[in-house]
Amino acid sequence: MITAGRDLYDDPRFFEGYRRLRDSGAGINDAIEIPAMSRMLPPVAGAAIVDLGCGAGALxxxxxxxxxxxxxxxDSSQRMLALATPHPRVRYLHADLDELTLPAxxxxxxxxxxxxxxxxxxxGLVRRVAHWLRPDGRFIFSIEHPICTAADPMTGWRKTGExxxxPVDDYASEGPRTQSWIIEGVEKHHRRLATLIGGLLDAGLELTGIDEPVPGPAILQSHPHLxxxxxxxxxxLLGARRRKVDPVDGAE
Incomplete structure (x- = not known):
């Protein structure tokens, strides 16, 4: 059975396993991803922000x-949104990212x-994001590294000798991959680094940042398994910016 991303977090087997993983603190979110995202974010005071794939709303x-x-x-998952706690300046929306439309x-x-x-x-999503952004607006996102998603199927570490x-195999062959992660048959999409950056440039955005974060000494001391x-x-992690002047019509 293949479980696509839009359905994954509503699968009760996956949902419970994922929640245990996050509660344990054993994953890479708190130790690696959140600090890296924080370093790349611009000042947000007074900003209108869209969070795609918000999960339970921590970010x-x-x-x-x-x-x-x-x-x-x-977020596309009703189960994840049900975990989210209210905030006076956060509005939650149940929607599929492949179909989401917002005002220009x-x-x-x-x-x-x-x-x-x-x-x-x-x-398609990147083009829509560029349409949503105001002049000088930013788009910042993290994904699994293409090195991690390349092999088909995504088998993870392989034993060899001692x-x-x-394995970095099938890198140039882009498309869906399956992985055994908490449950069997998790589907993700592999894209080359050139495709990820090229999609931003093709949408008229300027690349502003790139990071491949790894755990530092302090993290490794408390989380040696990382x-x-x-x-x-x-x-x-990739960061991009919409130009202050639209290259098509020159509008501010």
Missing amino acids: AHRLADAGAAHVLAV HSADLVVSSLALHYVADYP GTVW AEHLRRPPLL
Whole structure:
């Protein structure tokens, strides 16, 4: 059975396993992804923000607490949204990211944390994001690193001799991949780094940042099991900006 991203977090087997993983603190979210995302984010005071794939709303809350005027937090999972706690400047919306439409020039910042590898139409979504952004608006997102999603299926570390290796195979063949992660048959989408960056440029955005975060010494001291991520980057973060002057019509 294949479980697509839009349905994954509503699968009760996956949902309970994922919640246990997050509650345990054993994953890479708190230790690696959140600090890296925080470093790349611009000041958000007074900003109108869209959070794509918000889950239970942790990032949306952090942005609202940092002074955002309002945050539209979007997720396709009813189960995840049911976990979200209210915030006076956060509005939750149940919607599929592949189908989401928003008004033009309505956002100062669009963010996404570890969700876009579930999106089937990445170029289409990026074009829509560019349409939503105001001049000088930013788009910042994290995904699983293409090195991690390349092999088909995504088998993870493989034993070889006395050690292990991470297979980087089928890298140029883009498309859906299956993985055994909490449950069997989890579907994600593999894209080359050139495709991910090229999609931003093709949508008329300017690249403003790129990061491949790995755990630092302090994190490794408290979470030694994360040392395997020094051998290959688990995540990719990209930042982009809509130009102040539209290259098509020159409008501010």
